[in-house]
Amino acid sequence: MADTAQIVEHTARTFRDHLPVLQVLVPFCTAPLIVLLGSRRLAWPLAFIASAIALVISFIMLMDVREGGMLTYTMGGWAPPLGIEYRVDAANAFVLLLISLIGTVVLPFAYASFRDEIKSRDHTLMYACWMLCFTGLLGMVATGDAFNVFVFLEISSLSTYVLLAMGADRDRRALTAAYDYLIMGTIGATFFVIGLGMLYMATGTLNMADMADRIADQGMNRTVRSGFAFIIVGMGLKVAMFPLHLWLPKAYTFAPSAVTVFLSATATKAALYVVMRFTFSIYNPDFAFATNTLEIIFIPLAVIAMFSASFVAVFQTNFKRMLAYSSIAQVGYMLLGIALLTDTSLTAAILHMFNHGLTKALLFMGVGAYVLRANGSFYTQIAGLGRKMPITTGAVVIGGLSLIGVPGTAGFVSKWVLVQAALERAPENAMFLAIAVAIVLSSLLAVVYVWRAFEVLYLQEPDPNSTATEAPLMMLIPMWILAGGCIWFGFSTDLLHDTAAQAANGLLQGTKGMMVLTGQGGAH
Amino acid sequence: MSKLLDLQFLAGHAHYLLFIVLMMTGLFIVVDKTNLVKKIVGLNIFQVSVFMFYVSIGKVSGGTAPIFPMDDKYHVDKDALLGIAYSNPLPHVLILTAIVVGIATTSLGLALIVRIRESFDTIDEEDILNIEQDMTRADNQKHGNAMGGPA
Numbered sequence A: 001m002a003d004t005a006q007i008v009e010h011t012a013r014t015f016r017d018h019l020p021v022l023q024v025l026v027p028f029c030t031a032p033l034i035v036l037l038g039s040r041r042l043a044w045p046l047a048f049i050a051s052a053i054a055l056v057i058s059f060i061m062l063m064d065v066r067e068g069g070m071l072t073y074t075m076g077g078w079a080p081p082l083g084i085e086y087r088v089d090a091a092n093a094f095v096l097l098l099i100s101l102i103g104t105v106v107l108p109f110a111y112a113s114f115r116d117e118i119k120s121r122d123h124t125l126m127y128a129c130w131m132l133c134f135t136g137l138l139g140m141v142a143t144g145d146a147f148n149v150f151v152f153l154e155i156s157s158l159s160t161y162v163l164l165a166m167g168a169d170r171d172r173r174a175l176t177a178a179y180d181y182l183i184m185g186t187i188g189a190t191f192f193v194i195g196l197g198m199l200y201m202a203t204g205t206l207n208m209a210d211m212a213d214r215i216a217d218q219g220m221n222r223t224v225r226s227g228f229a230f231i232i233v234g235m236g237l238k239v240a241m242f243p244l245h246l247w248l249p250k251a252y253t254f255a256p257s258a259v260t261v262f263l264s265a266t267a268t269k270a271a272l273y274v275v276m277r278f279t280f281s282i283y284n285p286d287f288a289f290a291t292n293t294l295e296i297i298f299i300p301l302a303v304i305a306m307f308s309a310s311f312v313a314v315f316q317t318n319f320k321r322m323l324a325y326s327s328i329a330q331v332g333y334m335l336l337g338i339a340l341l342t343d344t345s346l347t348a349a350i351l352h353m354f355n356h357g358l359t360k361a362l363l364f365m366g367v368g369a370y371v372l373r374a375n376g377s378f379y380t381q382i383a384g385l386g387r388k389m390p391i392t393t394g395a396v397v398i399g400g401l402s403l404i405g406v407p408g409t410a411g412f413v414s415k416w417v418l419v420q421a422a423l424e425r426a427p428e429n430a431m432f433l434a435i436a437v438a439i440v441l442s443s444l445l446a447v448v449y450v451w452r453a454f455e456v457l458y459l460q461e462p463d464p465n466s467t468a469t470e471a472p473l474m475m476l477i478p479m480w481i482l483a484g485g486c487i488w489f490g491f492s493t494d495l496l497h498d499t500a501a502q503a504a505n506g507l508l509q510g511t512k513g514m515m516v517l518t519g520q521g522g523a524h
Numbered sequence B: 001m002s003k004l005l006d007l008q009f010l011a012g013h014a015h016y017l018l019f020i021v022l023m024m025t026g027l028f029i030v031v032d033k034t035n036l037v038k039k040i041v042g043l044n045i046f047q048v049s050v051f052m053f054y055v056s057i058g059k060v061s062g063g064t065a066p067i068f069p070m071d072d073k074y075h076v077d078k079d080a081l082l083g084i085a086y087s088n089p090l091p092h093v094l095i096l097t098a099i100v101v102g103i104a105t106t107s108l109g110l111a112l113i114v115r116i117r118e119s120f121d122t123i124d125e126e127d128i129l130n131i132e133q134d135m136t137r138a139d140n141q142k143h144g145n146a147m148g149g150p151a
Helices: A015-037 A040-065 A090-117 A120-142 A146-169 A173-203 A208-218 A222-239 A247-254 A257-282 A288-314 A319-340 A343-374 A390-404 A410-424 A430-459 A473-491 A494-508 B007-012 B014-032 B036-057 B090-120 B125-147
Strands: A071-074 A085-088
Touching: A015 A040, A015 A071, A015 A085, A015 A120, A040 A071, A040 A090, A040 A120, A085 A090, A085 A120, A085 A208, A090 A120, A090 A257, A090 A343, A090 A473, A090 A494, A120 A146, A120 A257, A146 A173, A146 A247, A146 A257, A146 B090, A173 A208, A173 A222, A173 A247, A173 B014, A173 B036, A173 B090, A173 B125, A208 A257, A222 A257, A222 A288, A247 A257, A247 A319, A257 A319, A257 A343, A257 A494, A288 A319, A288 A430, A319 A343, A319 A410, A319 A430, A343 A390, A343 A410, A343 A473, A343 A494, A390 A410, A390 A430, A390 A473, A410 A430, A410 A473, A410 A494, B007 B014, B014 B036, B036 B090, B090 B125
Parallel strands: none
Antiparallel strands: A071 A085
8 A cells, every 4th residue: 555645544523524525415405405495585595505615615625635645535434345435636626626616606697597598486496406416516526436426427417407408498409409418318327337337247346446456456357348448438428528429519509508607617527537537547547458548549539529629610600509519629638638648638638627617617608698688699699799798798708718728818728738748748659749739720720719709799790779788797707707717827827737737646646546445344 | 269159158148148139229229219209218228228237247156135044933044044145235236226317317308208299299309300400590591691601
């Protein structure tokens, strides 16, 4: 057992010891509470308080594990690997912070947006579903038990389908979008379960750390390998990895604005974290087949996604749909960071997860504000709104610049680190040089599609009949918090970069980063 | 030299073969059928195949149900305890969770179909696709001139 990270035997005497489980439990209990109280006036404050508590908890945990080490929590005191364990290290603390930050910041926006887009009798249940989705995403990331990931994945997915379908008040295509996502998402989740079953057959355990340990002991066999394939395909569907992305544009386009904001910034990121955890911690990156999968499958798919999705985004006539395609392209950057398999590249992937989460949430909030004031997000409807809604559009411009990766914004930092990672590996193979060029070129495509939006917003004449006015404060404040974040993290790069580097380091240690807790009930 | 068709191997892995057949049947229905309800049925078959897979891997050869043997007074029969092999109950427990998830997915899917039927007046995927294409075309005609022509 390595001595870099200290594991204190779990006793959970103080309040602080319970943080890993409270992170998930607080929103989880809030959802039924909202339904039981059934009060439309109380639903939003409860949801907001729960999200804020989750945010504080995730921040405390991140500060605890930022320098390395991990927090563990054993459910009901049952020692792992038999009991369910929650385990938080730098990698998941970072993703937890992203999810709870977005969840908290978006809720005020959601309040204003739901009032406009959703029938008021549905609001209470909407917030309950929102909390369940939030719980599912946090749980997927916090847990250290492989089957628990599936359970939380389904909690978040089922509530996501409901949230998506609520867009039917504005456009009935939201219903079919939700149905399509339900079919594809269920196939994906079931593939994930098949993969877990194979891993369980080979290892006889469900605890991630224990699993990693046993796979490292016994080496590879066909069961473990096919399990890997099933898990990657299943999670790839949730991540919207390139050929499995078909559900995404339609779902994001027709969902209620606030739901799109929340999902685009968190759902794919949580699934991406699971891919990372399985690829690096449970399957050791030293295993040749995992490395081959990454290089032969992930890299080409990521590059294709970067170009094709950006290219499609250029020709969209709807701002919201354009951003949805851009999301697929951005997932390509993150997958590329994972597949390059160096410390730097993984840092870039984790950084980009965070930065893209902020950026896309900001941009989709802009869309929500336009939908509120101009009743739509087609370019003809938002033409000239830069003059009528200058404060909103100002934030959208910052988001757009960050999406391109202009220096001084958060998007630049992560793309820069990614290019660096590709260049680092250039001496061994010219292919990596080409990849670095591809990253820059596809960012140029982002310039095209973002510029199109800017041109429509600022250079075209507004519709003379338009009554659009500035968005309400409930929308502007969250937007400018995120816009400030985009700029702040563009200049003050150390904090995020160091944390991401620590997370990447923990993941790349592979199995060594996942020491087994030796409890009294342990099999070891 | 391995034989081309190893019957003993096949017989020993029959449950996997059945699992694969069931799984492919389910997936095929999901992909092939245009009726939305039939798709949900296919999805169910697909999920059930995975349940079967889990249940089958819990089997220990010669193992019995994981319940303590009782004597005629319903006390644990300590003599019979020795030398009994039990099947692994854990996969069964896991699959209980997955069954609950499956029910939730099915009911949500069916509820969505009801709503789709209300607003599209059909549950056939191809009809819905046609209606949606018309809607998209109308959108493009109305809003396509943002950059000097429909995109």
